Amino acid sequence: xxxxxxxxCGPGGSRTNRTGAWRxxxxxxKAEACNGCSLCSLFCPDGCVFPEGExxxxxxxxxxxxxxxxxxxxxxxxxxxxxxx
Amino acid sequence: MECxxxxxxxxxxxxxxxxxxxVALCRPGVISAxxxxxxxxxxxxxxxxxxxxxxxxxxxxxxxxxxxASVVYGAAAAGVRSYTASSxxxxxxxxxxxxxxxxxxxxxxxxxxxxxxxxxxSIQPDQQDTISLRxxxxxxxxxxxPQEAHDTHIQAFRLAEDPxxxxxxxxxxxxxxxxxxFEPVCLLTQDQVDAFLPPYRPVHCLDPASPLTYGSxxxxxxxxxxxxxxxxxxxxxxxxxxxxxxxxxxxFGRYHGGLIDSYWVEDARxxxxxxxxxxxxxxxxxxxxxxEGKQVGLIKVRSYRPFPAQRIRNxxxxxxxxxxxxxxxxxxxxGALCCDVAHSLINDxxxxxxxxxxVGLGGREITVNSVRNIVQRAELVARERxxxxxxxxxxxxxxxx
Numbered sequence: 223x224x225x226x227x228x229x230x231c232g233p234g235g236s237r238t239n240r241t242g243a244w245r246x247x248x249x250x251x252k253a254e255a256c257n258g259c260s261l262c263s264l265f266c267p268d269g270c271v272f273p274e275g276e277x278x279x280x281x282x283x284x285x286x287x288x289x290x291x292x293x294x295x296x297x298x299x300x301x302x303x304x305x306x307x
Numbered sequence: 308m309e310c311x312x313x314x315x316x317x318x319x320x321x322x323x324x325x326x327x328x329x330v331a332l333c334r335p336g337v338i339s340a341x342x343x344x345x346x347x348x349x350x351x352x353x354x355x356x357x358x359x360x361x362x363x364x365x366x367x368x369x370x371x372x373x374x375x376a377s378v379v380y381g382a383a384a385a386g387v388r389s390y391t392a393s394s395x396x397x398x399x400x401x402x403x404x405x406x407x408x409x410x411x412x413x414x415x416x417x418x419x420x421x422x423x424x425x426x427x428x429s430i431q432p433d434q435q436d437t438i439s440l441r442x443x444x445x446x447x448x449x450x451x452x453p454q455e456a457h458d459t460h461i462q463a464f465r466l467a468e469d470p471x472x473x474x475x476x477x478x479x480x481x482x483x484x485x486x487x488x489f490e491p492v493c494l495l496t497q498d499q500v501d502a503f504l505p506p507y508r509p510v511h512c513l514d515p516a517s518p519l520t521y522g523s524x525x526x527x528x529x530x531x532x533x534x535x536x537x538x539x540x541x542x543x544x545x546x547x548x549x550x551x552x553x554x555x556x557x558x559f560g561r562y563h564g565g566l567i568d569s570y571w572v573e574d575a576r577x578x579x580x581x582x583x584x585x586x587x588x589x590x591x592x593x594x595x596x597x598x599e600g601k602q603v604g605l606i607k608v609r610s611y612r613p614f615p616a617q618r619i620r621n622x623x624x625x626x627x628x629x630x631x632x633x634x635x636x637x638x639x640x641x642g643a644l645c646c647d648v649a650h651s652l653i654n655d656x657x658x659x660x661x662x663x664x665x666v667g668l669g670g671r672e673i674t675v676n677s678v679r680n681i682v683q684r685a686e687l688v689a690r691e692r693x694x695x696x697x698x699x700x701x702x703x704x705x706x707x708x
Contacts, residue, residue, distance in 0.1 A: 225532055227413030227473060229523045230511050239524055 232306040236282075241268070245287030253277045255299035262291035262300060309560030310493030318494050322453035322485045325492040326478075327352030329460035330390050331362045332500040333416075337382035337389045339367040339375045343397040344430045345482035346420035350392055372397040376404035383413035384521050386512030388464065392418030394482055395436045395676075396425060402440060408475045409444025409537060411521055414467035414507070415475045416460065417445070420581065423669045431670025432482040433585060434494040438611075438643045444537045446476040446544055446613040449582040453490045454611040455563040456480045461495065462551045465504050471543045473510060479611075483670075484584040495559065503558050525614075541613040548610050549678055566615035568607040571597060572622050575604030577685045578659070580607040580619070580648060581632035585666065585673050589632075592678030603682055608644065616651035622657050623652070628685040630662040632673075641698050662688050663698040677701055 223238055244258055249271075249294075256277045263271045271278050272287040292300040310317050320328070326349050330338070338357070340350035358364035365382075369375050372393050379389035393401060400420060408415055423433040437447060448463065450456045456478065463476040480486060511519060525533055549565035556653040568586075571593055572578055579589050586607045596603045606622055608615065623629050629652075633642020640646070645663040652658035664683050665672045681701060688696060 225529060225536065227510060227536070228410065228521070229525055229533055230411065231520050231523055233518055233520075235520055235523060239526055 234267055241286050242281075242283045245282075245285060245305050247287040247289060248282070248305045249280055249285065249287065249289065249291050249300050250282065250303050251278060252299050252301070255297050257297050261294045261296065265290050265294045265302070278294060312559060313499055314496045315493050315499060315559070317491050319489055319579040320492050320494070321348060322456055322480065322488050322490070323420075324352055325457040325494065326392075326455045326460055326480070326486070327356070328494050329417070330416075330458045330523070331356050332495060332497055333390075333464045333504055334388065334506075335364050337365045337367065337379060338391065339369055339378035339382075339389070340391050340393065341369055341372045341375045342398060343372070343394045343462035344391045345422055345432070345486050346394040346397070346418065348486065349418055349420070353390075373404060376401035376408070379413070379415045380408050380413055381402055383408070383415045384411070384513050386469075386507070386509040386514075388507040389415050390418070391415065392420065394420045394662050395422035395430075398436045398440060400445070405440060405445060405475065406443045407522065407674045410533065412473040412540070412631065413475060414464075414539075416463045416467055416471055416528070417475060417477045418460065419477050419479045420486045421479055424481040429669050430482070432484055433668045433670065434479065434634040435636070435668070437477060439478045440477070441612055441643060442697065444541070445612065446472075446474050446541070446548075447479055448476065448548070448610055449479045449608065450485065450605065451563065451584055451586045453485060453488060453527055454492050454561070455500055456485055457492055457494065457557060458559070458561055458563060459522040460498055461504060462555055464507075466544065466547055466551050468507050469547050470510055472540055472547050473545065474537070479583070493561070493569030499559065503555065545610075545613045548613070563649045564607055564609040566608075566610040567618050567622075568609055569622055570605040570607075571604060572604035572626075574602055575625075576602040576627045576689065577682055578604045578606055578623055578626045578628075579628065579630045579632060579678070579681065580606040580608060580623075580644070581634075582611060582644065583634060585632060585634065588673055588675060589678055592682075593673045595675065596679065596682060601682065611644070611647075614651070616647070619648060619651050620655060624655070624657045626659040627689040628662055629659045630681050630685045631665055632664050632666045632681070634667050636665050636668065636698075643666060644668075645698070658697065660688050661693060662671060662696055664701050665698050672703070681685075
């Protein structure tokens with residue numbers, strides 16, 4: 223990818239910034255507890271939570287681990303666990 | 308000086324008026340400012356022109372300099388030629404936006420009426436305010452008199468908007484000494500400026516039909532490259548500033564220097580290097596000293612950023628002493644100009660000795676006699692060749708301390 227003058231970029235340009243590396247807590251979805259309400263997907267500020275089949279999938283390439291999805295989930299189906307490598 | 312082509316006319320005007328007239332001739336779409344002394348007359352004049360229907364532009368009077376800079380940032384991002392002006396504390400309040408403007412490569416032109424910084428508070432001129440912005444990526448041109456202020460504003464838009472440059476350009480002029488002095492100025496006409504300055508064609512601009520992100524994020528894997536790109540654009544500006552000054556000369560017959568201007572340097576043993584309105588006084592001083600047979604010359608630094616290291620190097624090699632006049636002080640170290648000059652010469656075995664001078668802080672008058680004293684001191688340095696020369700505070704009043 224070539225850099226643009228003044229870092230001005232078109233739609234989707236933020237995909238070059240793989241913000242998943244910022245994460246210290248990782249959201250983990252417990253599929254059996256999910257009621258499919260999609261609040262997690264609606265509230266994710268980075269569009270990293272999206273529907274997949276009956277439940278939801280999380281894109282760990284970009285998820286910063288902010289925990290909003292876990293906070294919003296009414297059925298406690300998402301827990302934040304320490305990121306370990 | 309020439310003023311006869313295509314209806315250009317001499318007028319006795321205040322420096323600020325000459326600047327406002329130049330800006331209006333450049334047909335800006337947006338002007339935004341918050342008034343501050345001694346910049347005030349520039350935007351007052353522009354506001355009046357807009358109110359009178361002489362100038363078709365949006366004039367936005369805002370609540371602070373931070374807002375003024377933000378407005379012109381936004382306007383330039385939307386593809387509109389934009390202008391603001393400020394001084395001193397106002398420039399400091401703009402600072403955060405100005406760094407962003409340069410990093411985002413928005414070709415805004417900023418008039419800076421130099422005034423010292425608080426504390427203590429003062430409205431007198433020195434270049435501390437604009438020097439504090441030297442690292443921002445903005446191009447800085449320092450002018451000598453109202454005529455150069457008029458002409459340089461017109462050059463500034465052409466330079467800023469050059470697709471190879473795309474950087475904000477700040478035209479720095481000593482408050483009062485340039486902004487409030489009445490002098491005969493050859494004011495250009497609309498036709499002349501239209502022929503010199505094409506309409507602004509942005510490389511990219513905000514448009515709902517084709518959305519863009521301005522102010523995006525760059526992590527450690529890219530930021531250094533963005534800085535490098537600005538550094539390269541500054542390097543490109545070295546060439547473009549001279550090219551623009553030359554094109555201007557061909558079009559209008561006036562030349563105030565490109566990156567630098569020089570006076571009597573060819574055989575000079577002592578060269579004084581300075582920028583801003585003090586250059587006029589130095590010219591006067593050199594005329595007198597030359598009559599006395601002293602081989603003294605002058606280099607005026609017109610472009611401080613980008614810094615014309617090569618040009619300076621080429622001119623000073625035959626001199627014995629280079630007296631560098633700093634109208635600012637990097638407290639705890641030296642004058643900023645002297646640091647840049649010293650860096651330019653550091654590996655040159657034929658470099659002259661340097662006499663660093665701190666002059667004119669807070670409007671302390673720099674007279675022909677000050678110039679004479681500087682030359683005397685430089686002669687001493689030439690004779691004794693000390694390995695260290697501490698900055699000399701010219702015309703300091705030690706009896707007050």
